[in-house]
Amino acid sequence: MASFVLVHGAWHGGWCYRQVAKMLRAAGHDVFTPTMTGLGERSHLLRPDIDLDTHIVDILNVIKWEELRDVVLCGHSYGGVVVTGVADRIPDLVKAVVYLDAFVPEDGDTVMGYLSTERQAKILQDAAVYGGIAVAAPAPEFYGVNQGDIEWVRRNLTPHPMGSLQQAIRLTGGHRKPARIFAYAKGEVTSAPFYEKCQRDPAWTVVVTERGGHDQMVDDPVAVTEILIKAGG
Numbered sequence: 001m002a003s004f005v006l007v008h009g010a011w012h013g014g015w016c017y018r019q020v021a022k023m024l025r026a027a028g029h030d031v032f033t034p035t036m037t038g039l040g041e042r043s044h045l046l047r048p049d050i051d052l053d054t055h056i057v058d059i060l061n062v063i064k065w066e067e068l069r070d071v072v073l074c075g076h077s078y079g080g081v082v083v084t085g086v087a088d089r090i091p092d093l094v095k096a097v098v099y100l101d102a103f104v105p106e107d108g109d110t111v112m113g114y115l116s117t118e119r120q121a122k123i124l125q126d127a128a129v130y131g132g133i134a135v136a137a138p139a140p141e142f143y144g145v146n147q148g149d150i151e152w153v154r155r156n157l158t159p160h161p162m163g164s165l166q167q168a169i170r171l172t173g174g175h176r177k178p179a180r181i182f183a184y185a186k187g188e189v190t191s192a193p194f195y196e197k198c199q200r201d202p203a204w205t206v207v208v209t210e211r212g213g214h215d216q217m218v219d220d221p222v223a224v225t226e227i228l229i230k231a232g233g
Contacts, residue, residue, distance in 0.1 A: 001027075001028045001029045002029050002030070002070065002072050002095070002229075002232030002233070003029070003031075003032075003066075003068045003069070003071050003072065004024055004030065004031045004071075004072045004074065004228060005032045005034070005059060005062060005063060005068070005071055005072070005073050005074070006020065006021065006031065006032070006033045006074045006217075007034070007036075007073065007074060007075040007076065007079035007082050007083050007086075008033075008035065008036070008039070009075075009076040009077030009078045009079045009080075009102070010077060010078040010111075010135075010160040010164075010165070011039070011135075011137040011138070011157045011158060011159070011160045012039065012040070012076070012156075012157065013035040013036075013040020013041060013042070013158070014033035014034055014035040014040060014041075015033075015035070015040060015041075015156050016076070016153070016156075016215065016217055016218055017033045017217050019217070019218075019221035020217050020221045020224050020228070021033050023221065023222070023225040024225060024228065024229070027225075027229065029229075029232070032062050032066065032068075034058060034062045036054075036059075036082070037050055037054050037058055037161070038050045038054075038134070038159075038161040039158050039160065039161075040156065040158060043158040043159070046133065047133070048133045048163070049163065050161035050163055050164060051161070051164050051166075051167040052082070052085065052111075052163070052164045052167040052168075052169060053085075053167065054161075054163075054164070055082045055164055056082055056085040056086055056089070059073075059082060059083070059086045060086055060089060063086070068093065069093055070093075070095040071093055071094050072094075072095055072096050072097075072098065072228060072231050072232045073086060073087060073094055073096070073097045073098065073178075074097075074098040074099075074100060074228060074231075075097070075098070075099055075100065076100040076101065076102055076215075076216070076217060077100070077101055077102055077103065077190075077191075077214065078102075078103060078111055078160075078164070078165070079102060080099045080100075080102025080103040080104055080105070080194075081102075081103050081105050081109075081111060081169055083097050083099075083102075084097070084104065084169065085171070085175075087174065087175040087177075087178055088171045088173070088174040088175035090174075091175065091178060092177075094178040095178060095179065095231075095232070095233070096178050096179040096180070096181060096231040096232070096233075097175070097178050097179070097180050097181070098183060098227060098228060098231050099181065099183065099194070099198075100183050100216050100217060101183070101184060101185050101188050101190070101191040101214050101216060102191065102194070103191075103194065104182070104194045104197070104198065105169050105171070107170060107171040107172075108168050108169070108170070109169055110165065110166055110167065110168050110169075111165040111166075112165050112166055123135050123165065127162050130159055130162075132162060133161065133163075134159035134160060134161055134162055135159060135162055135165070136159055137157035137158060137159060137160070138157075139154065140153040140154050140157065143213050143214040143215045144212070144213025144214055144215070144219075145215050145219065146212060146213075146218070146219050149218050153215065153218060176203070179231065180198075180203065180205070181204070181205045181206075181207065181227065181231050182194065182195060182198040182205070182206045182207070183207050183208075183209060183216065183224070183227050184206065184207070184208050184209070185208075185209050185212060185213055185214055185216050186208050186209065186210050188213065188214050190214065191214070207227055209223045209224070209227075211223065
């Protein structure tokens, strides 16, 4: 059986993988859904010095203390940057990395750098409400969340630490060693450039989900579970 570490995106927490984790565990797998520092049930730990490295270490420490091997890492959206950093540091412990509509960074990239000028301005405006240390969560409609889950998502979103969006990732090339899978939600705009780039690279496996929006693990947990199980071999 495989060991899965499922990493959420900005404003979310481990809670967003609830249905996926339930199905994976029912199939006999070990599943970990950590919430990164300053978010979800750890939102009380929000502080100015949280950055991308903080979140990478959050996930590295789960793998270290749980003594995991042959890990299938899954990152959603912003979580793609985090899992890339994790895989780069411990490539021999990672079997595969699954990117759910996720950012796929190169060395020196920042999350803010991927965004349009207008979106960057909105992020900075939303951060002003929290003194610049965190970004207010957008409404779940921004993600195209299905009507049945929209209120659940709305009440669980929390401000996201600003430093993690501004810090550049540093990569040595180890992140390219595990198998890499990009799971694209059809029609999703933000992740479309990464989807198109991965399609052109034979080192990647690319799959497309037809149902739901950006929050694939909420909108179509069955499809996401199937993708993960296949990645785990």
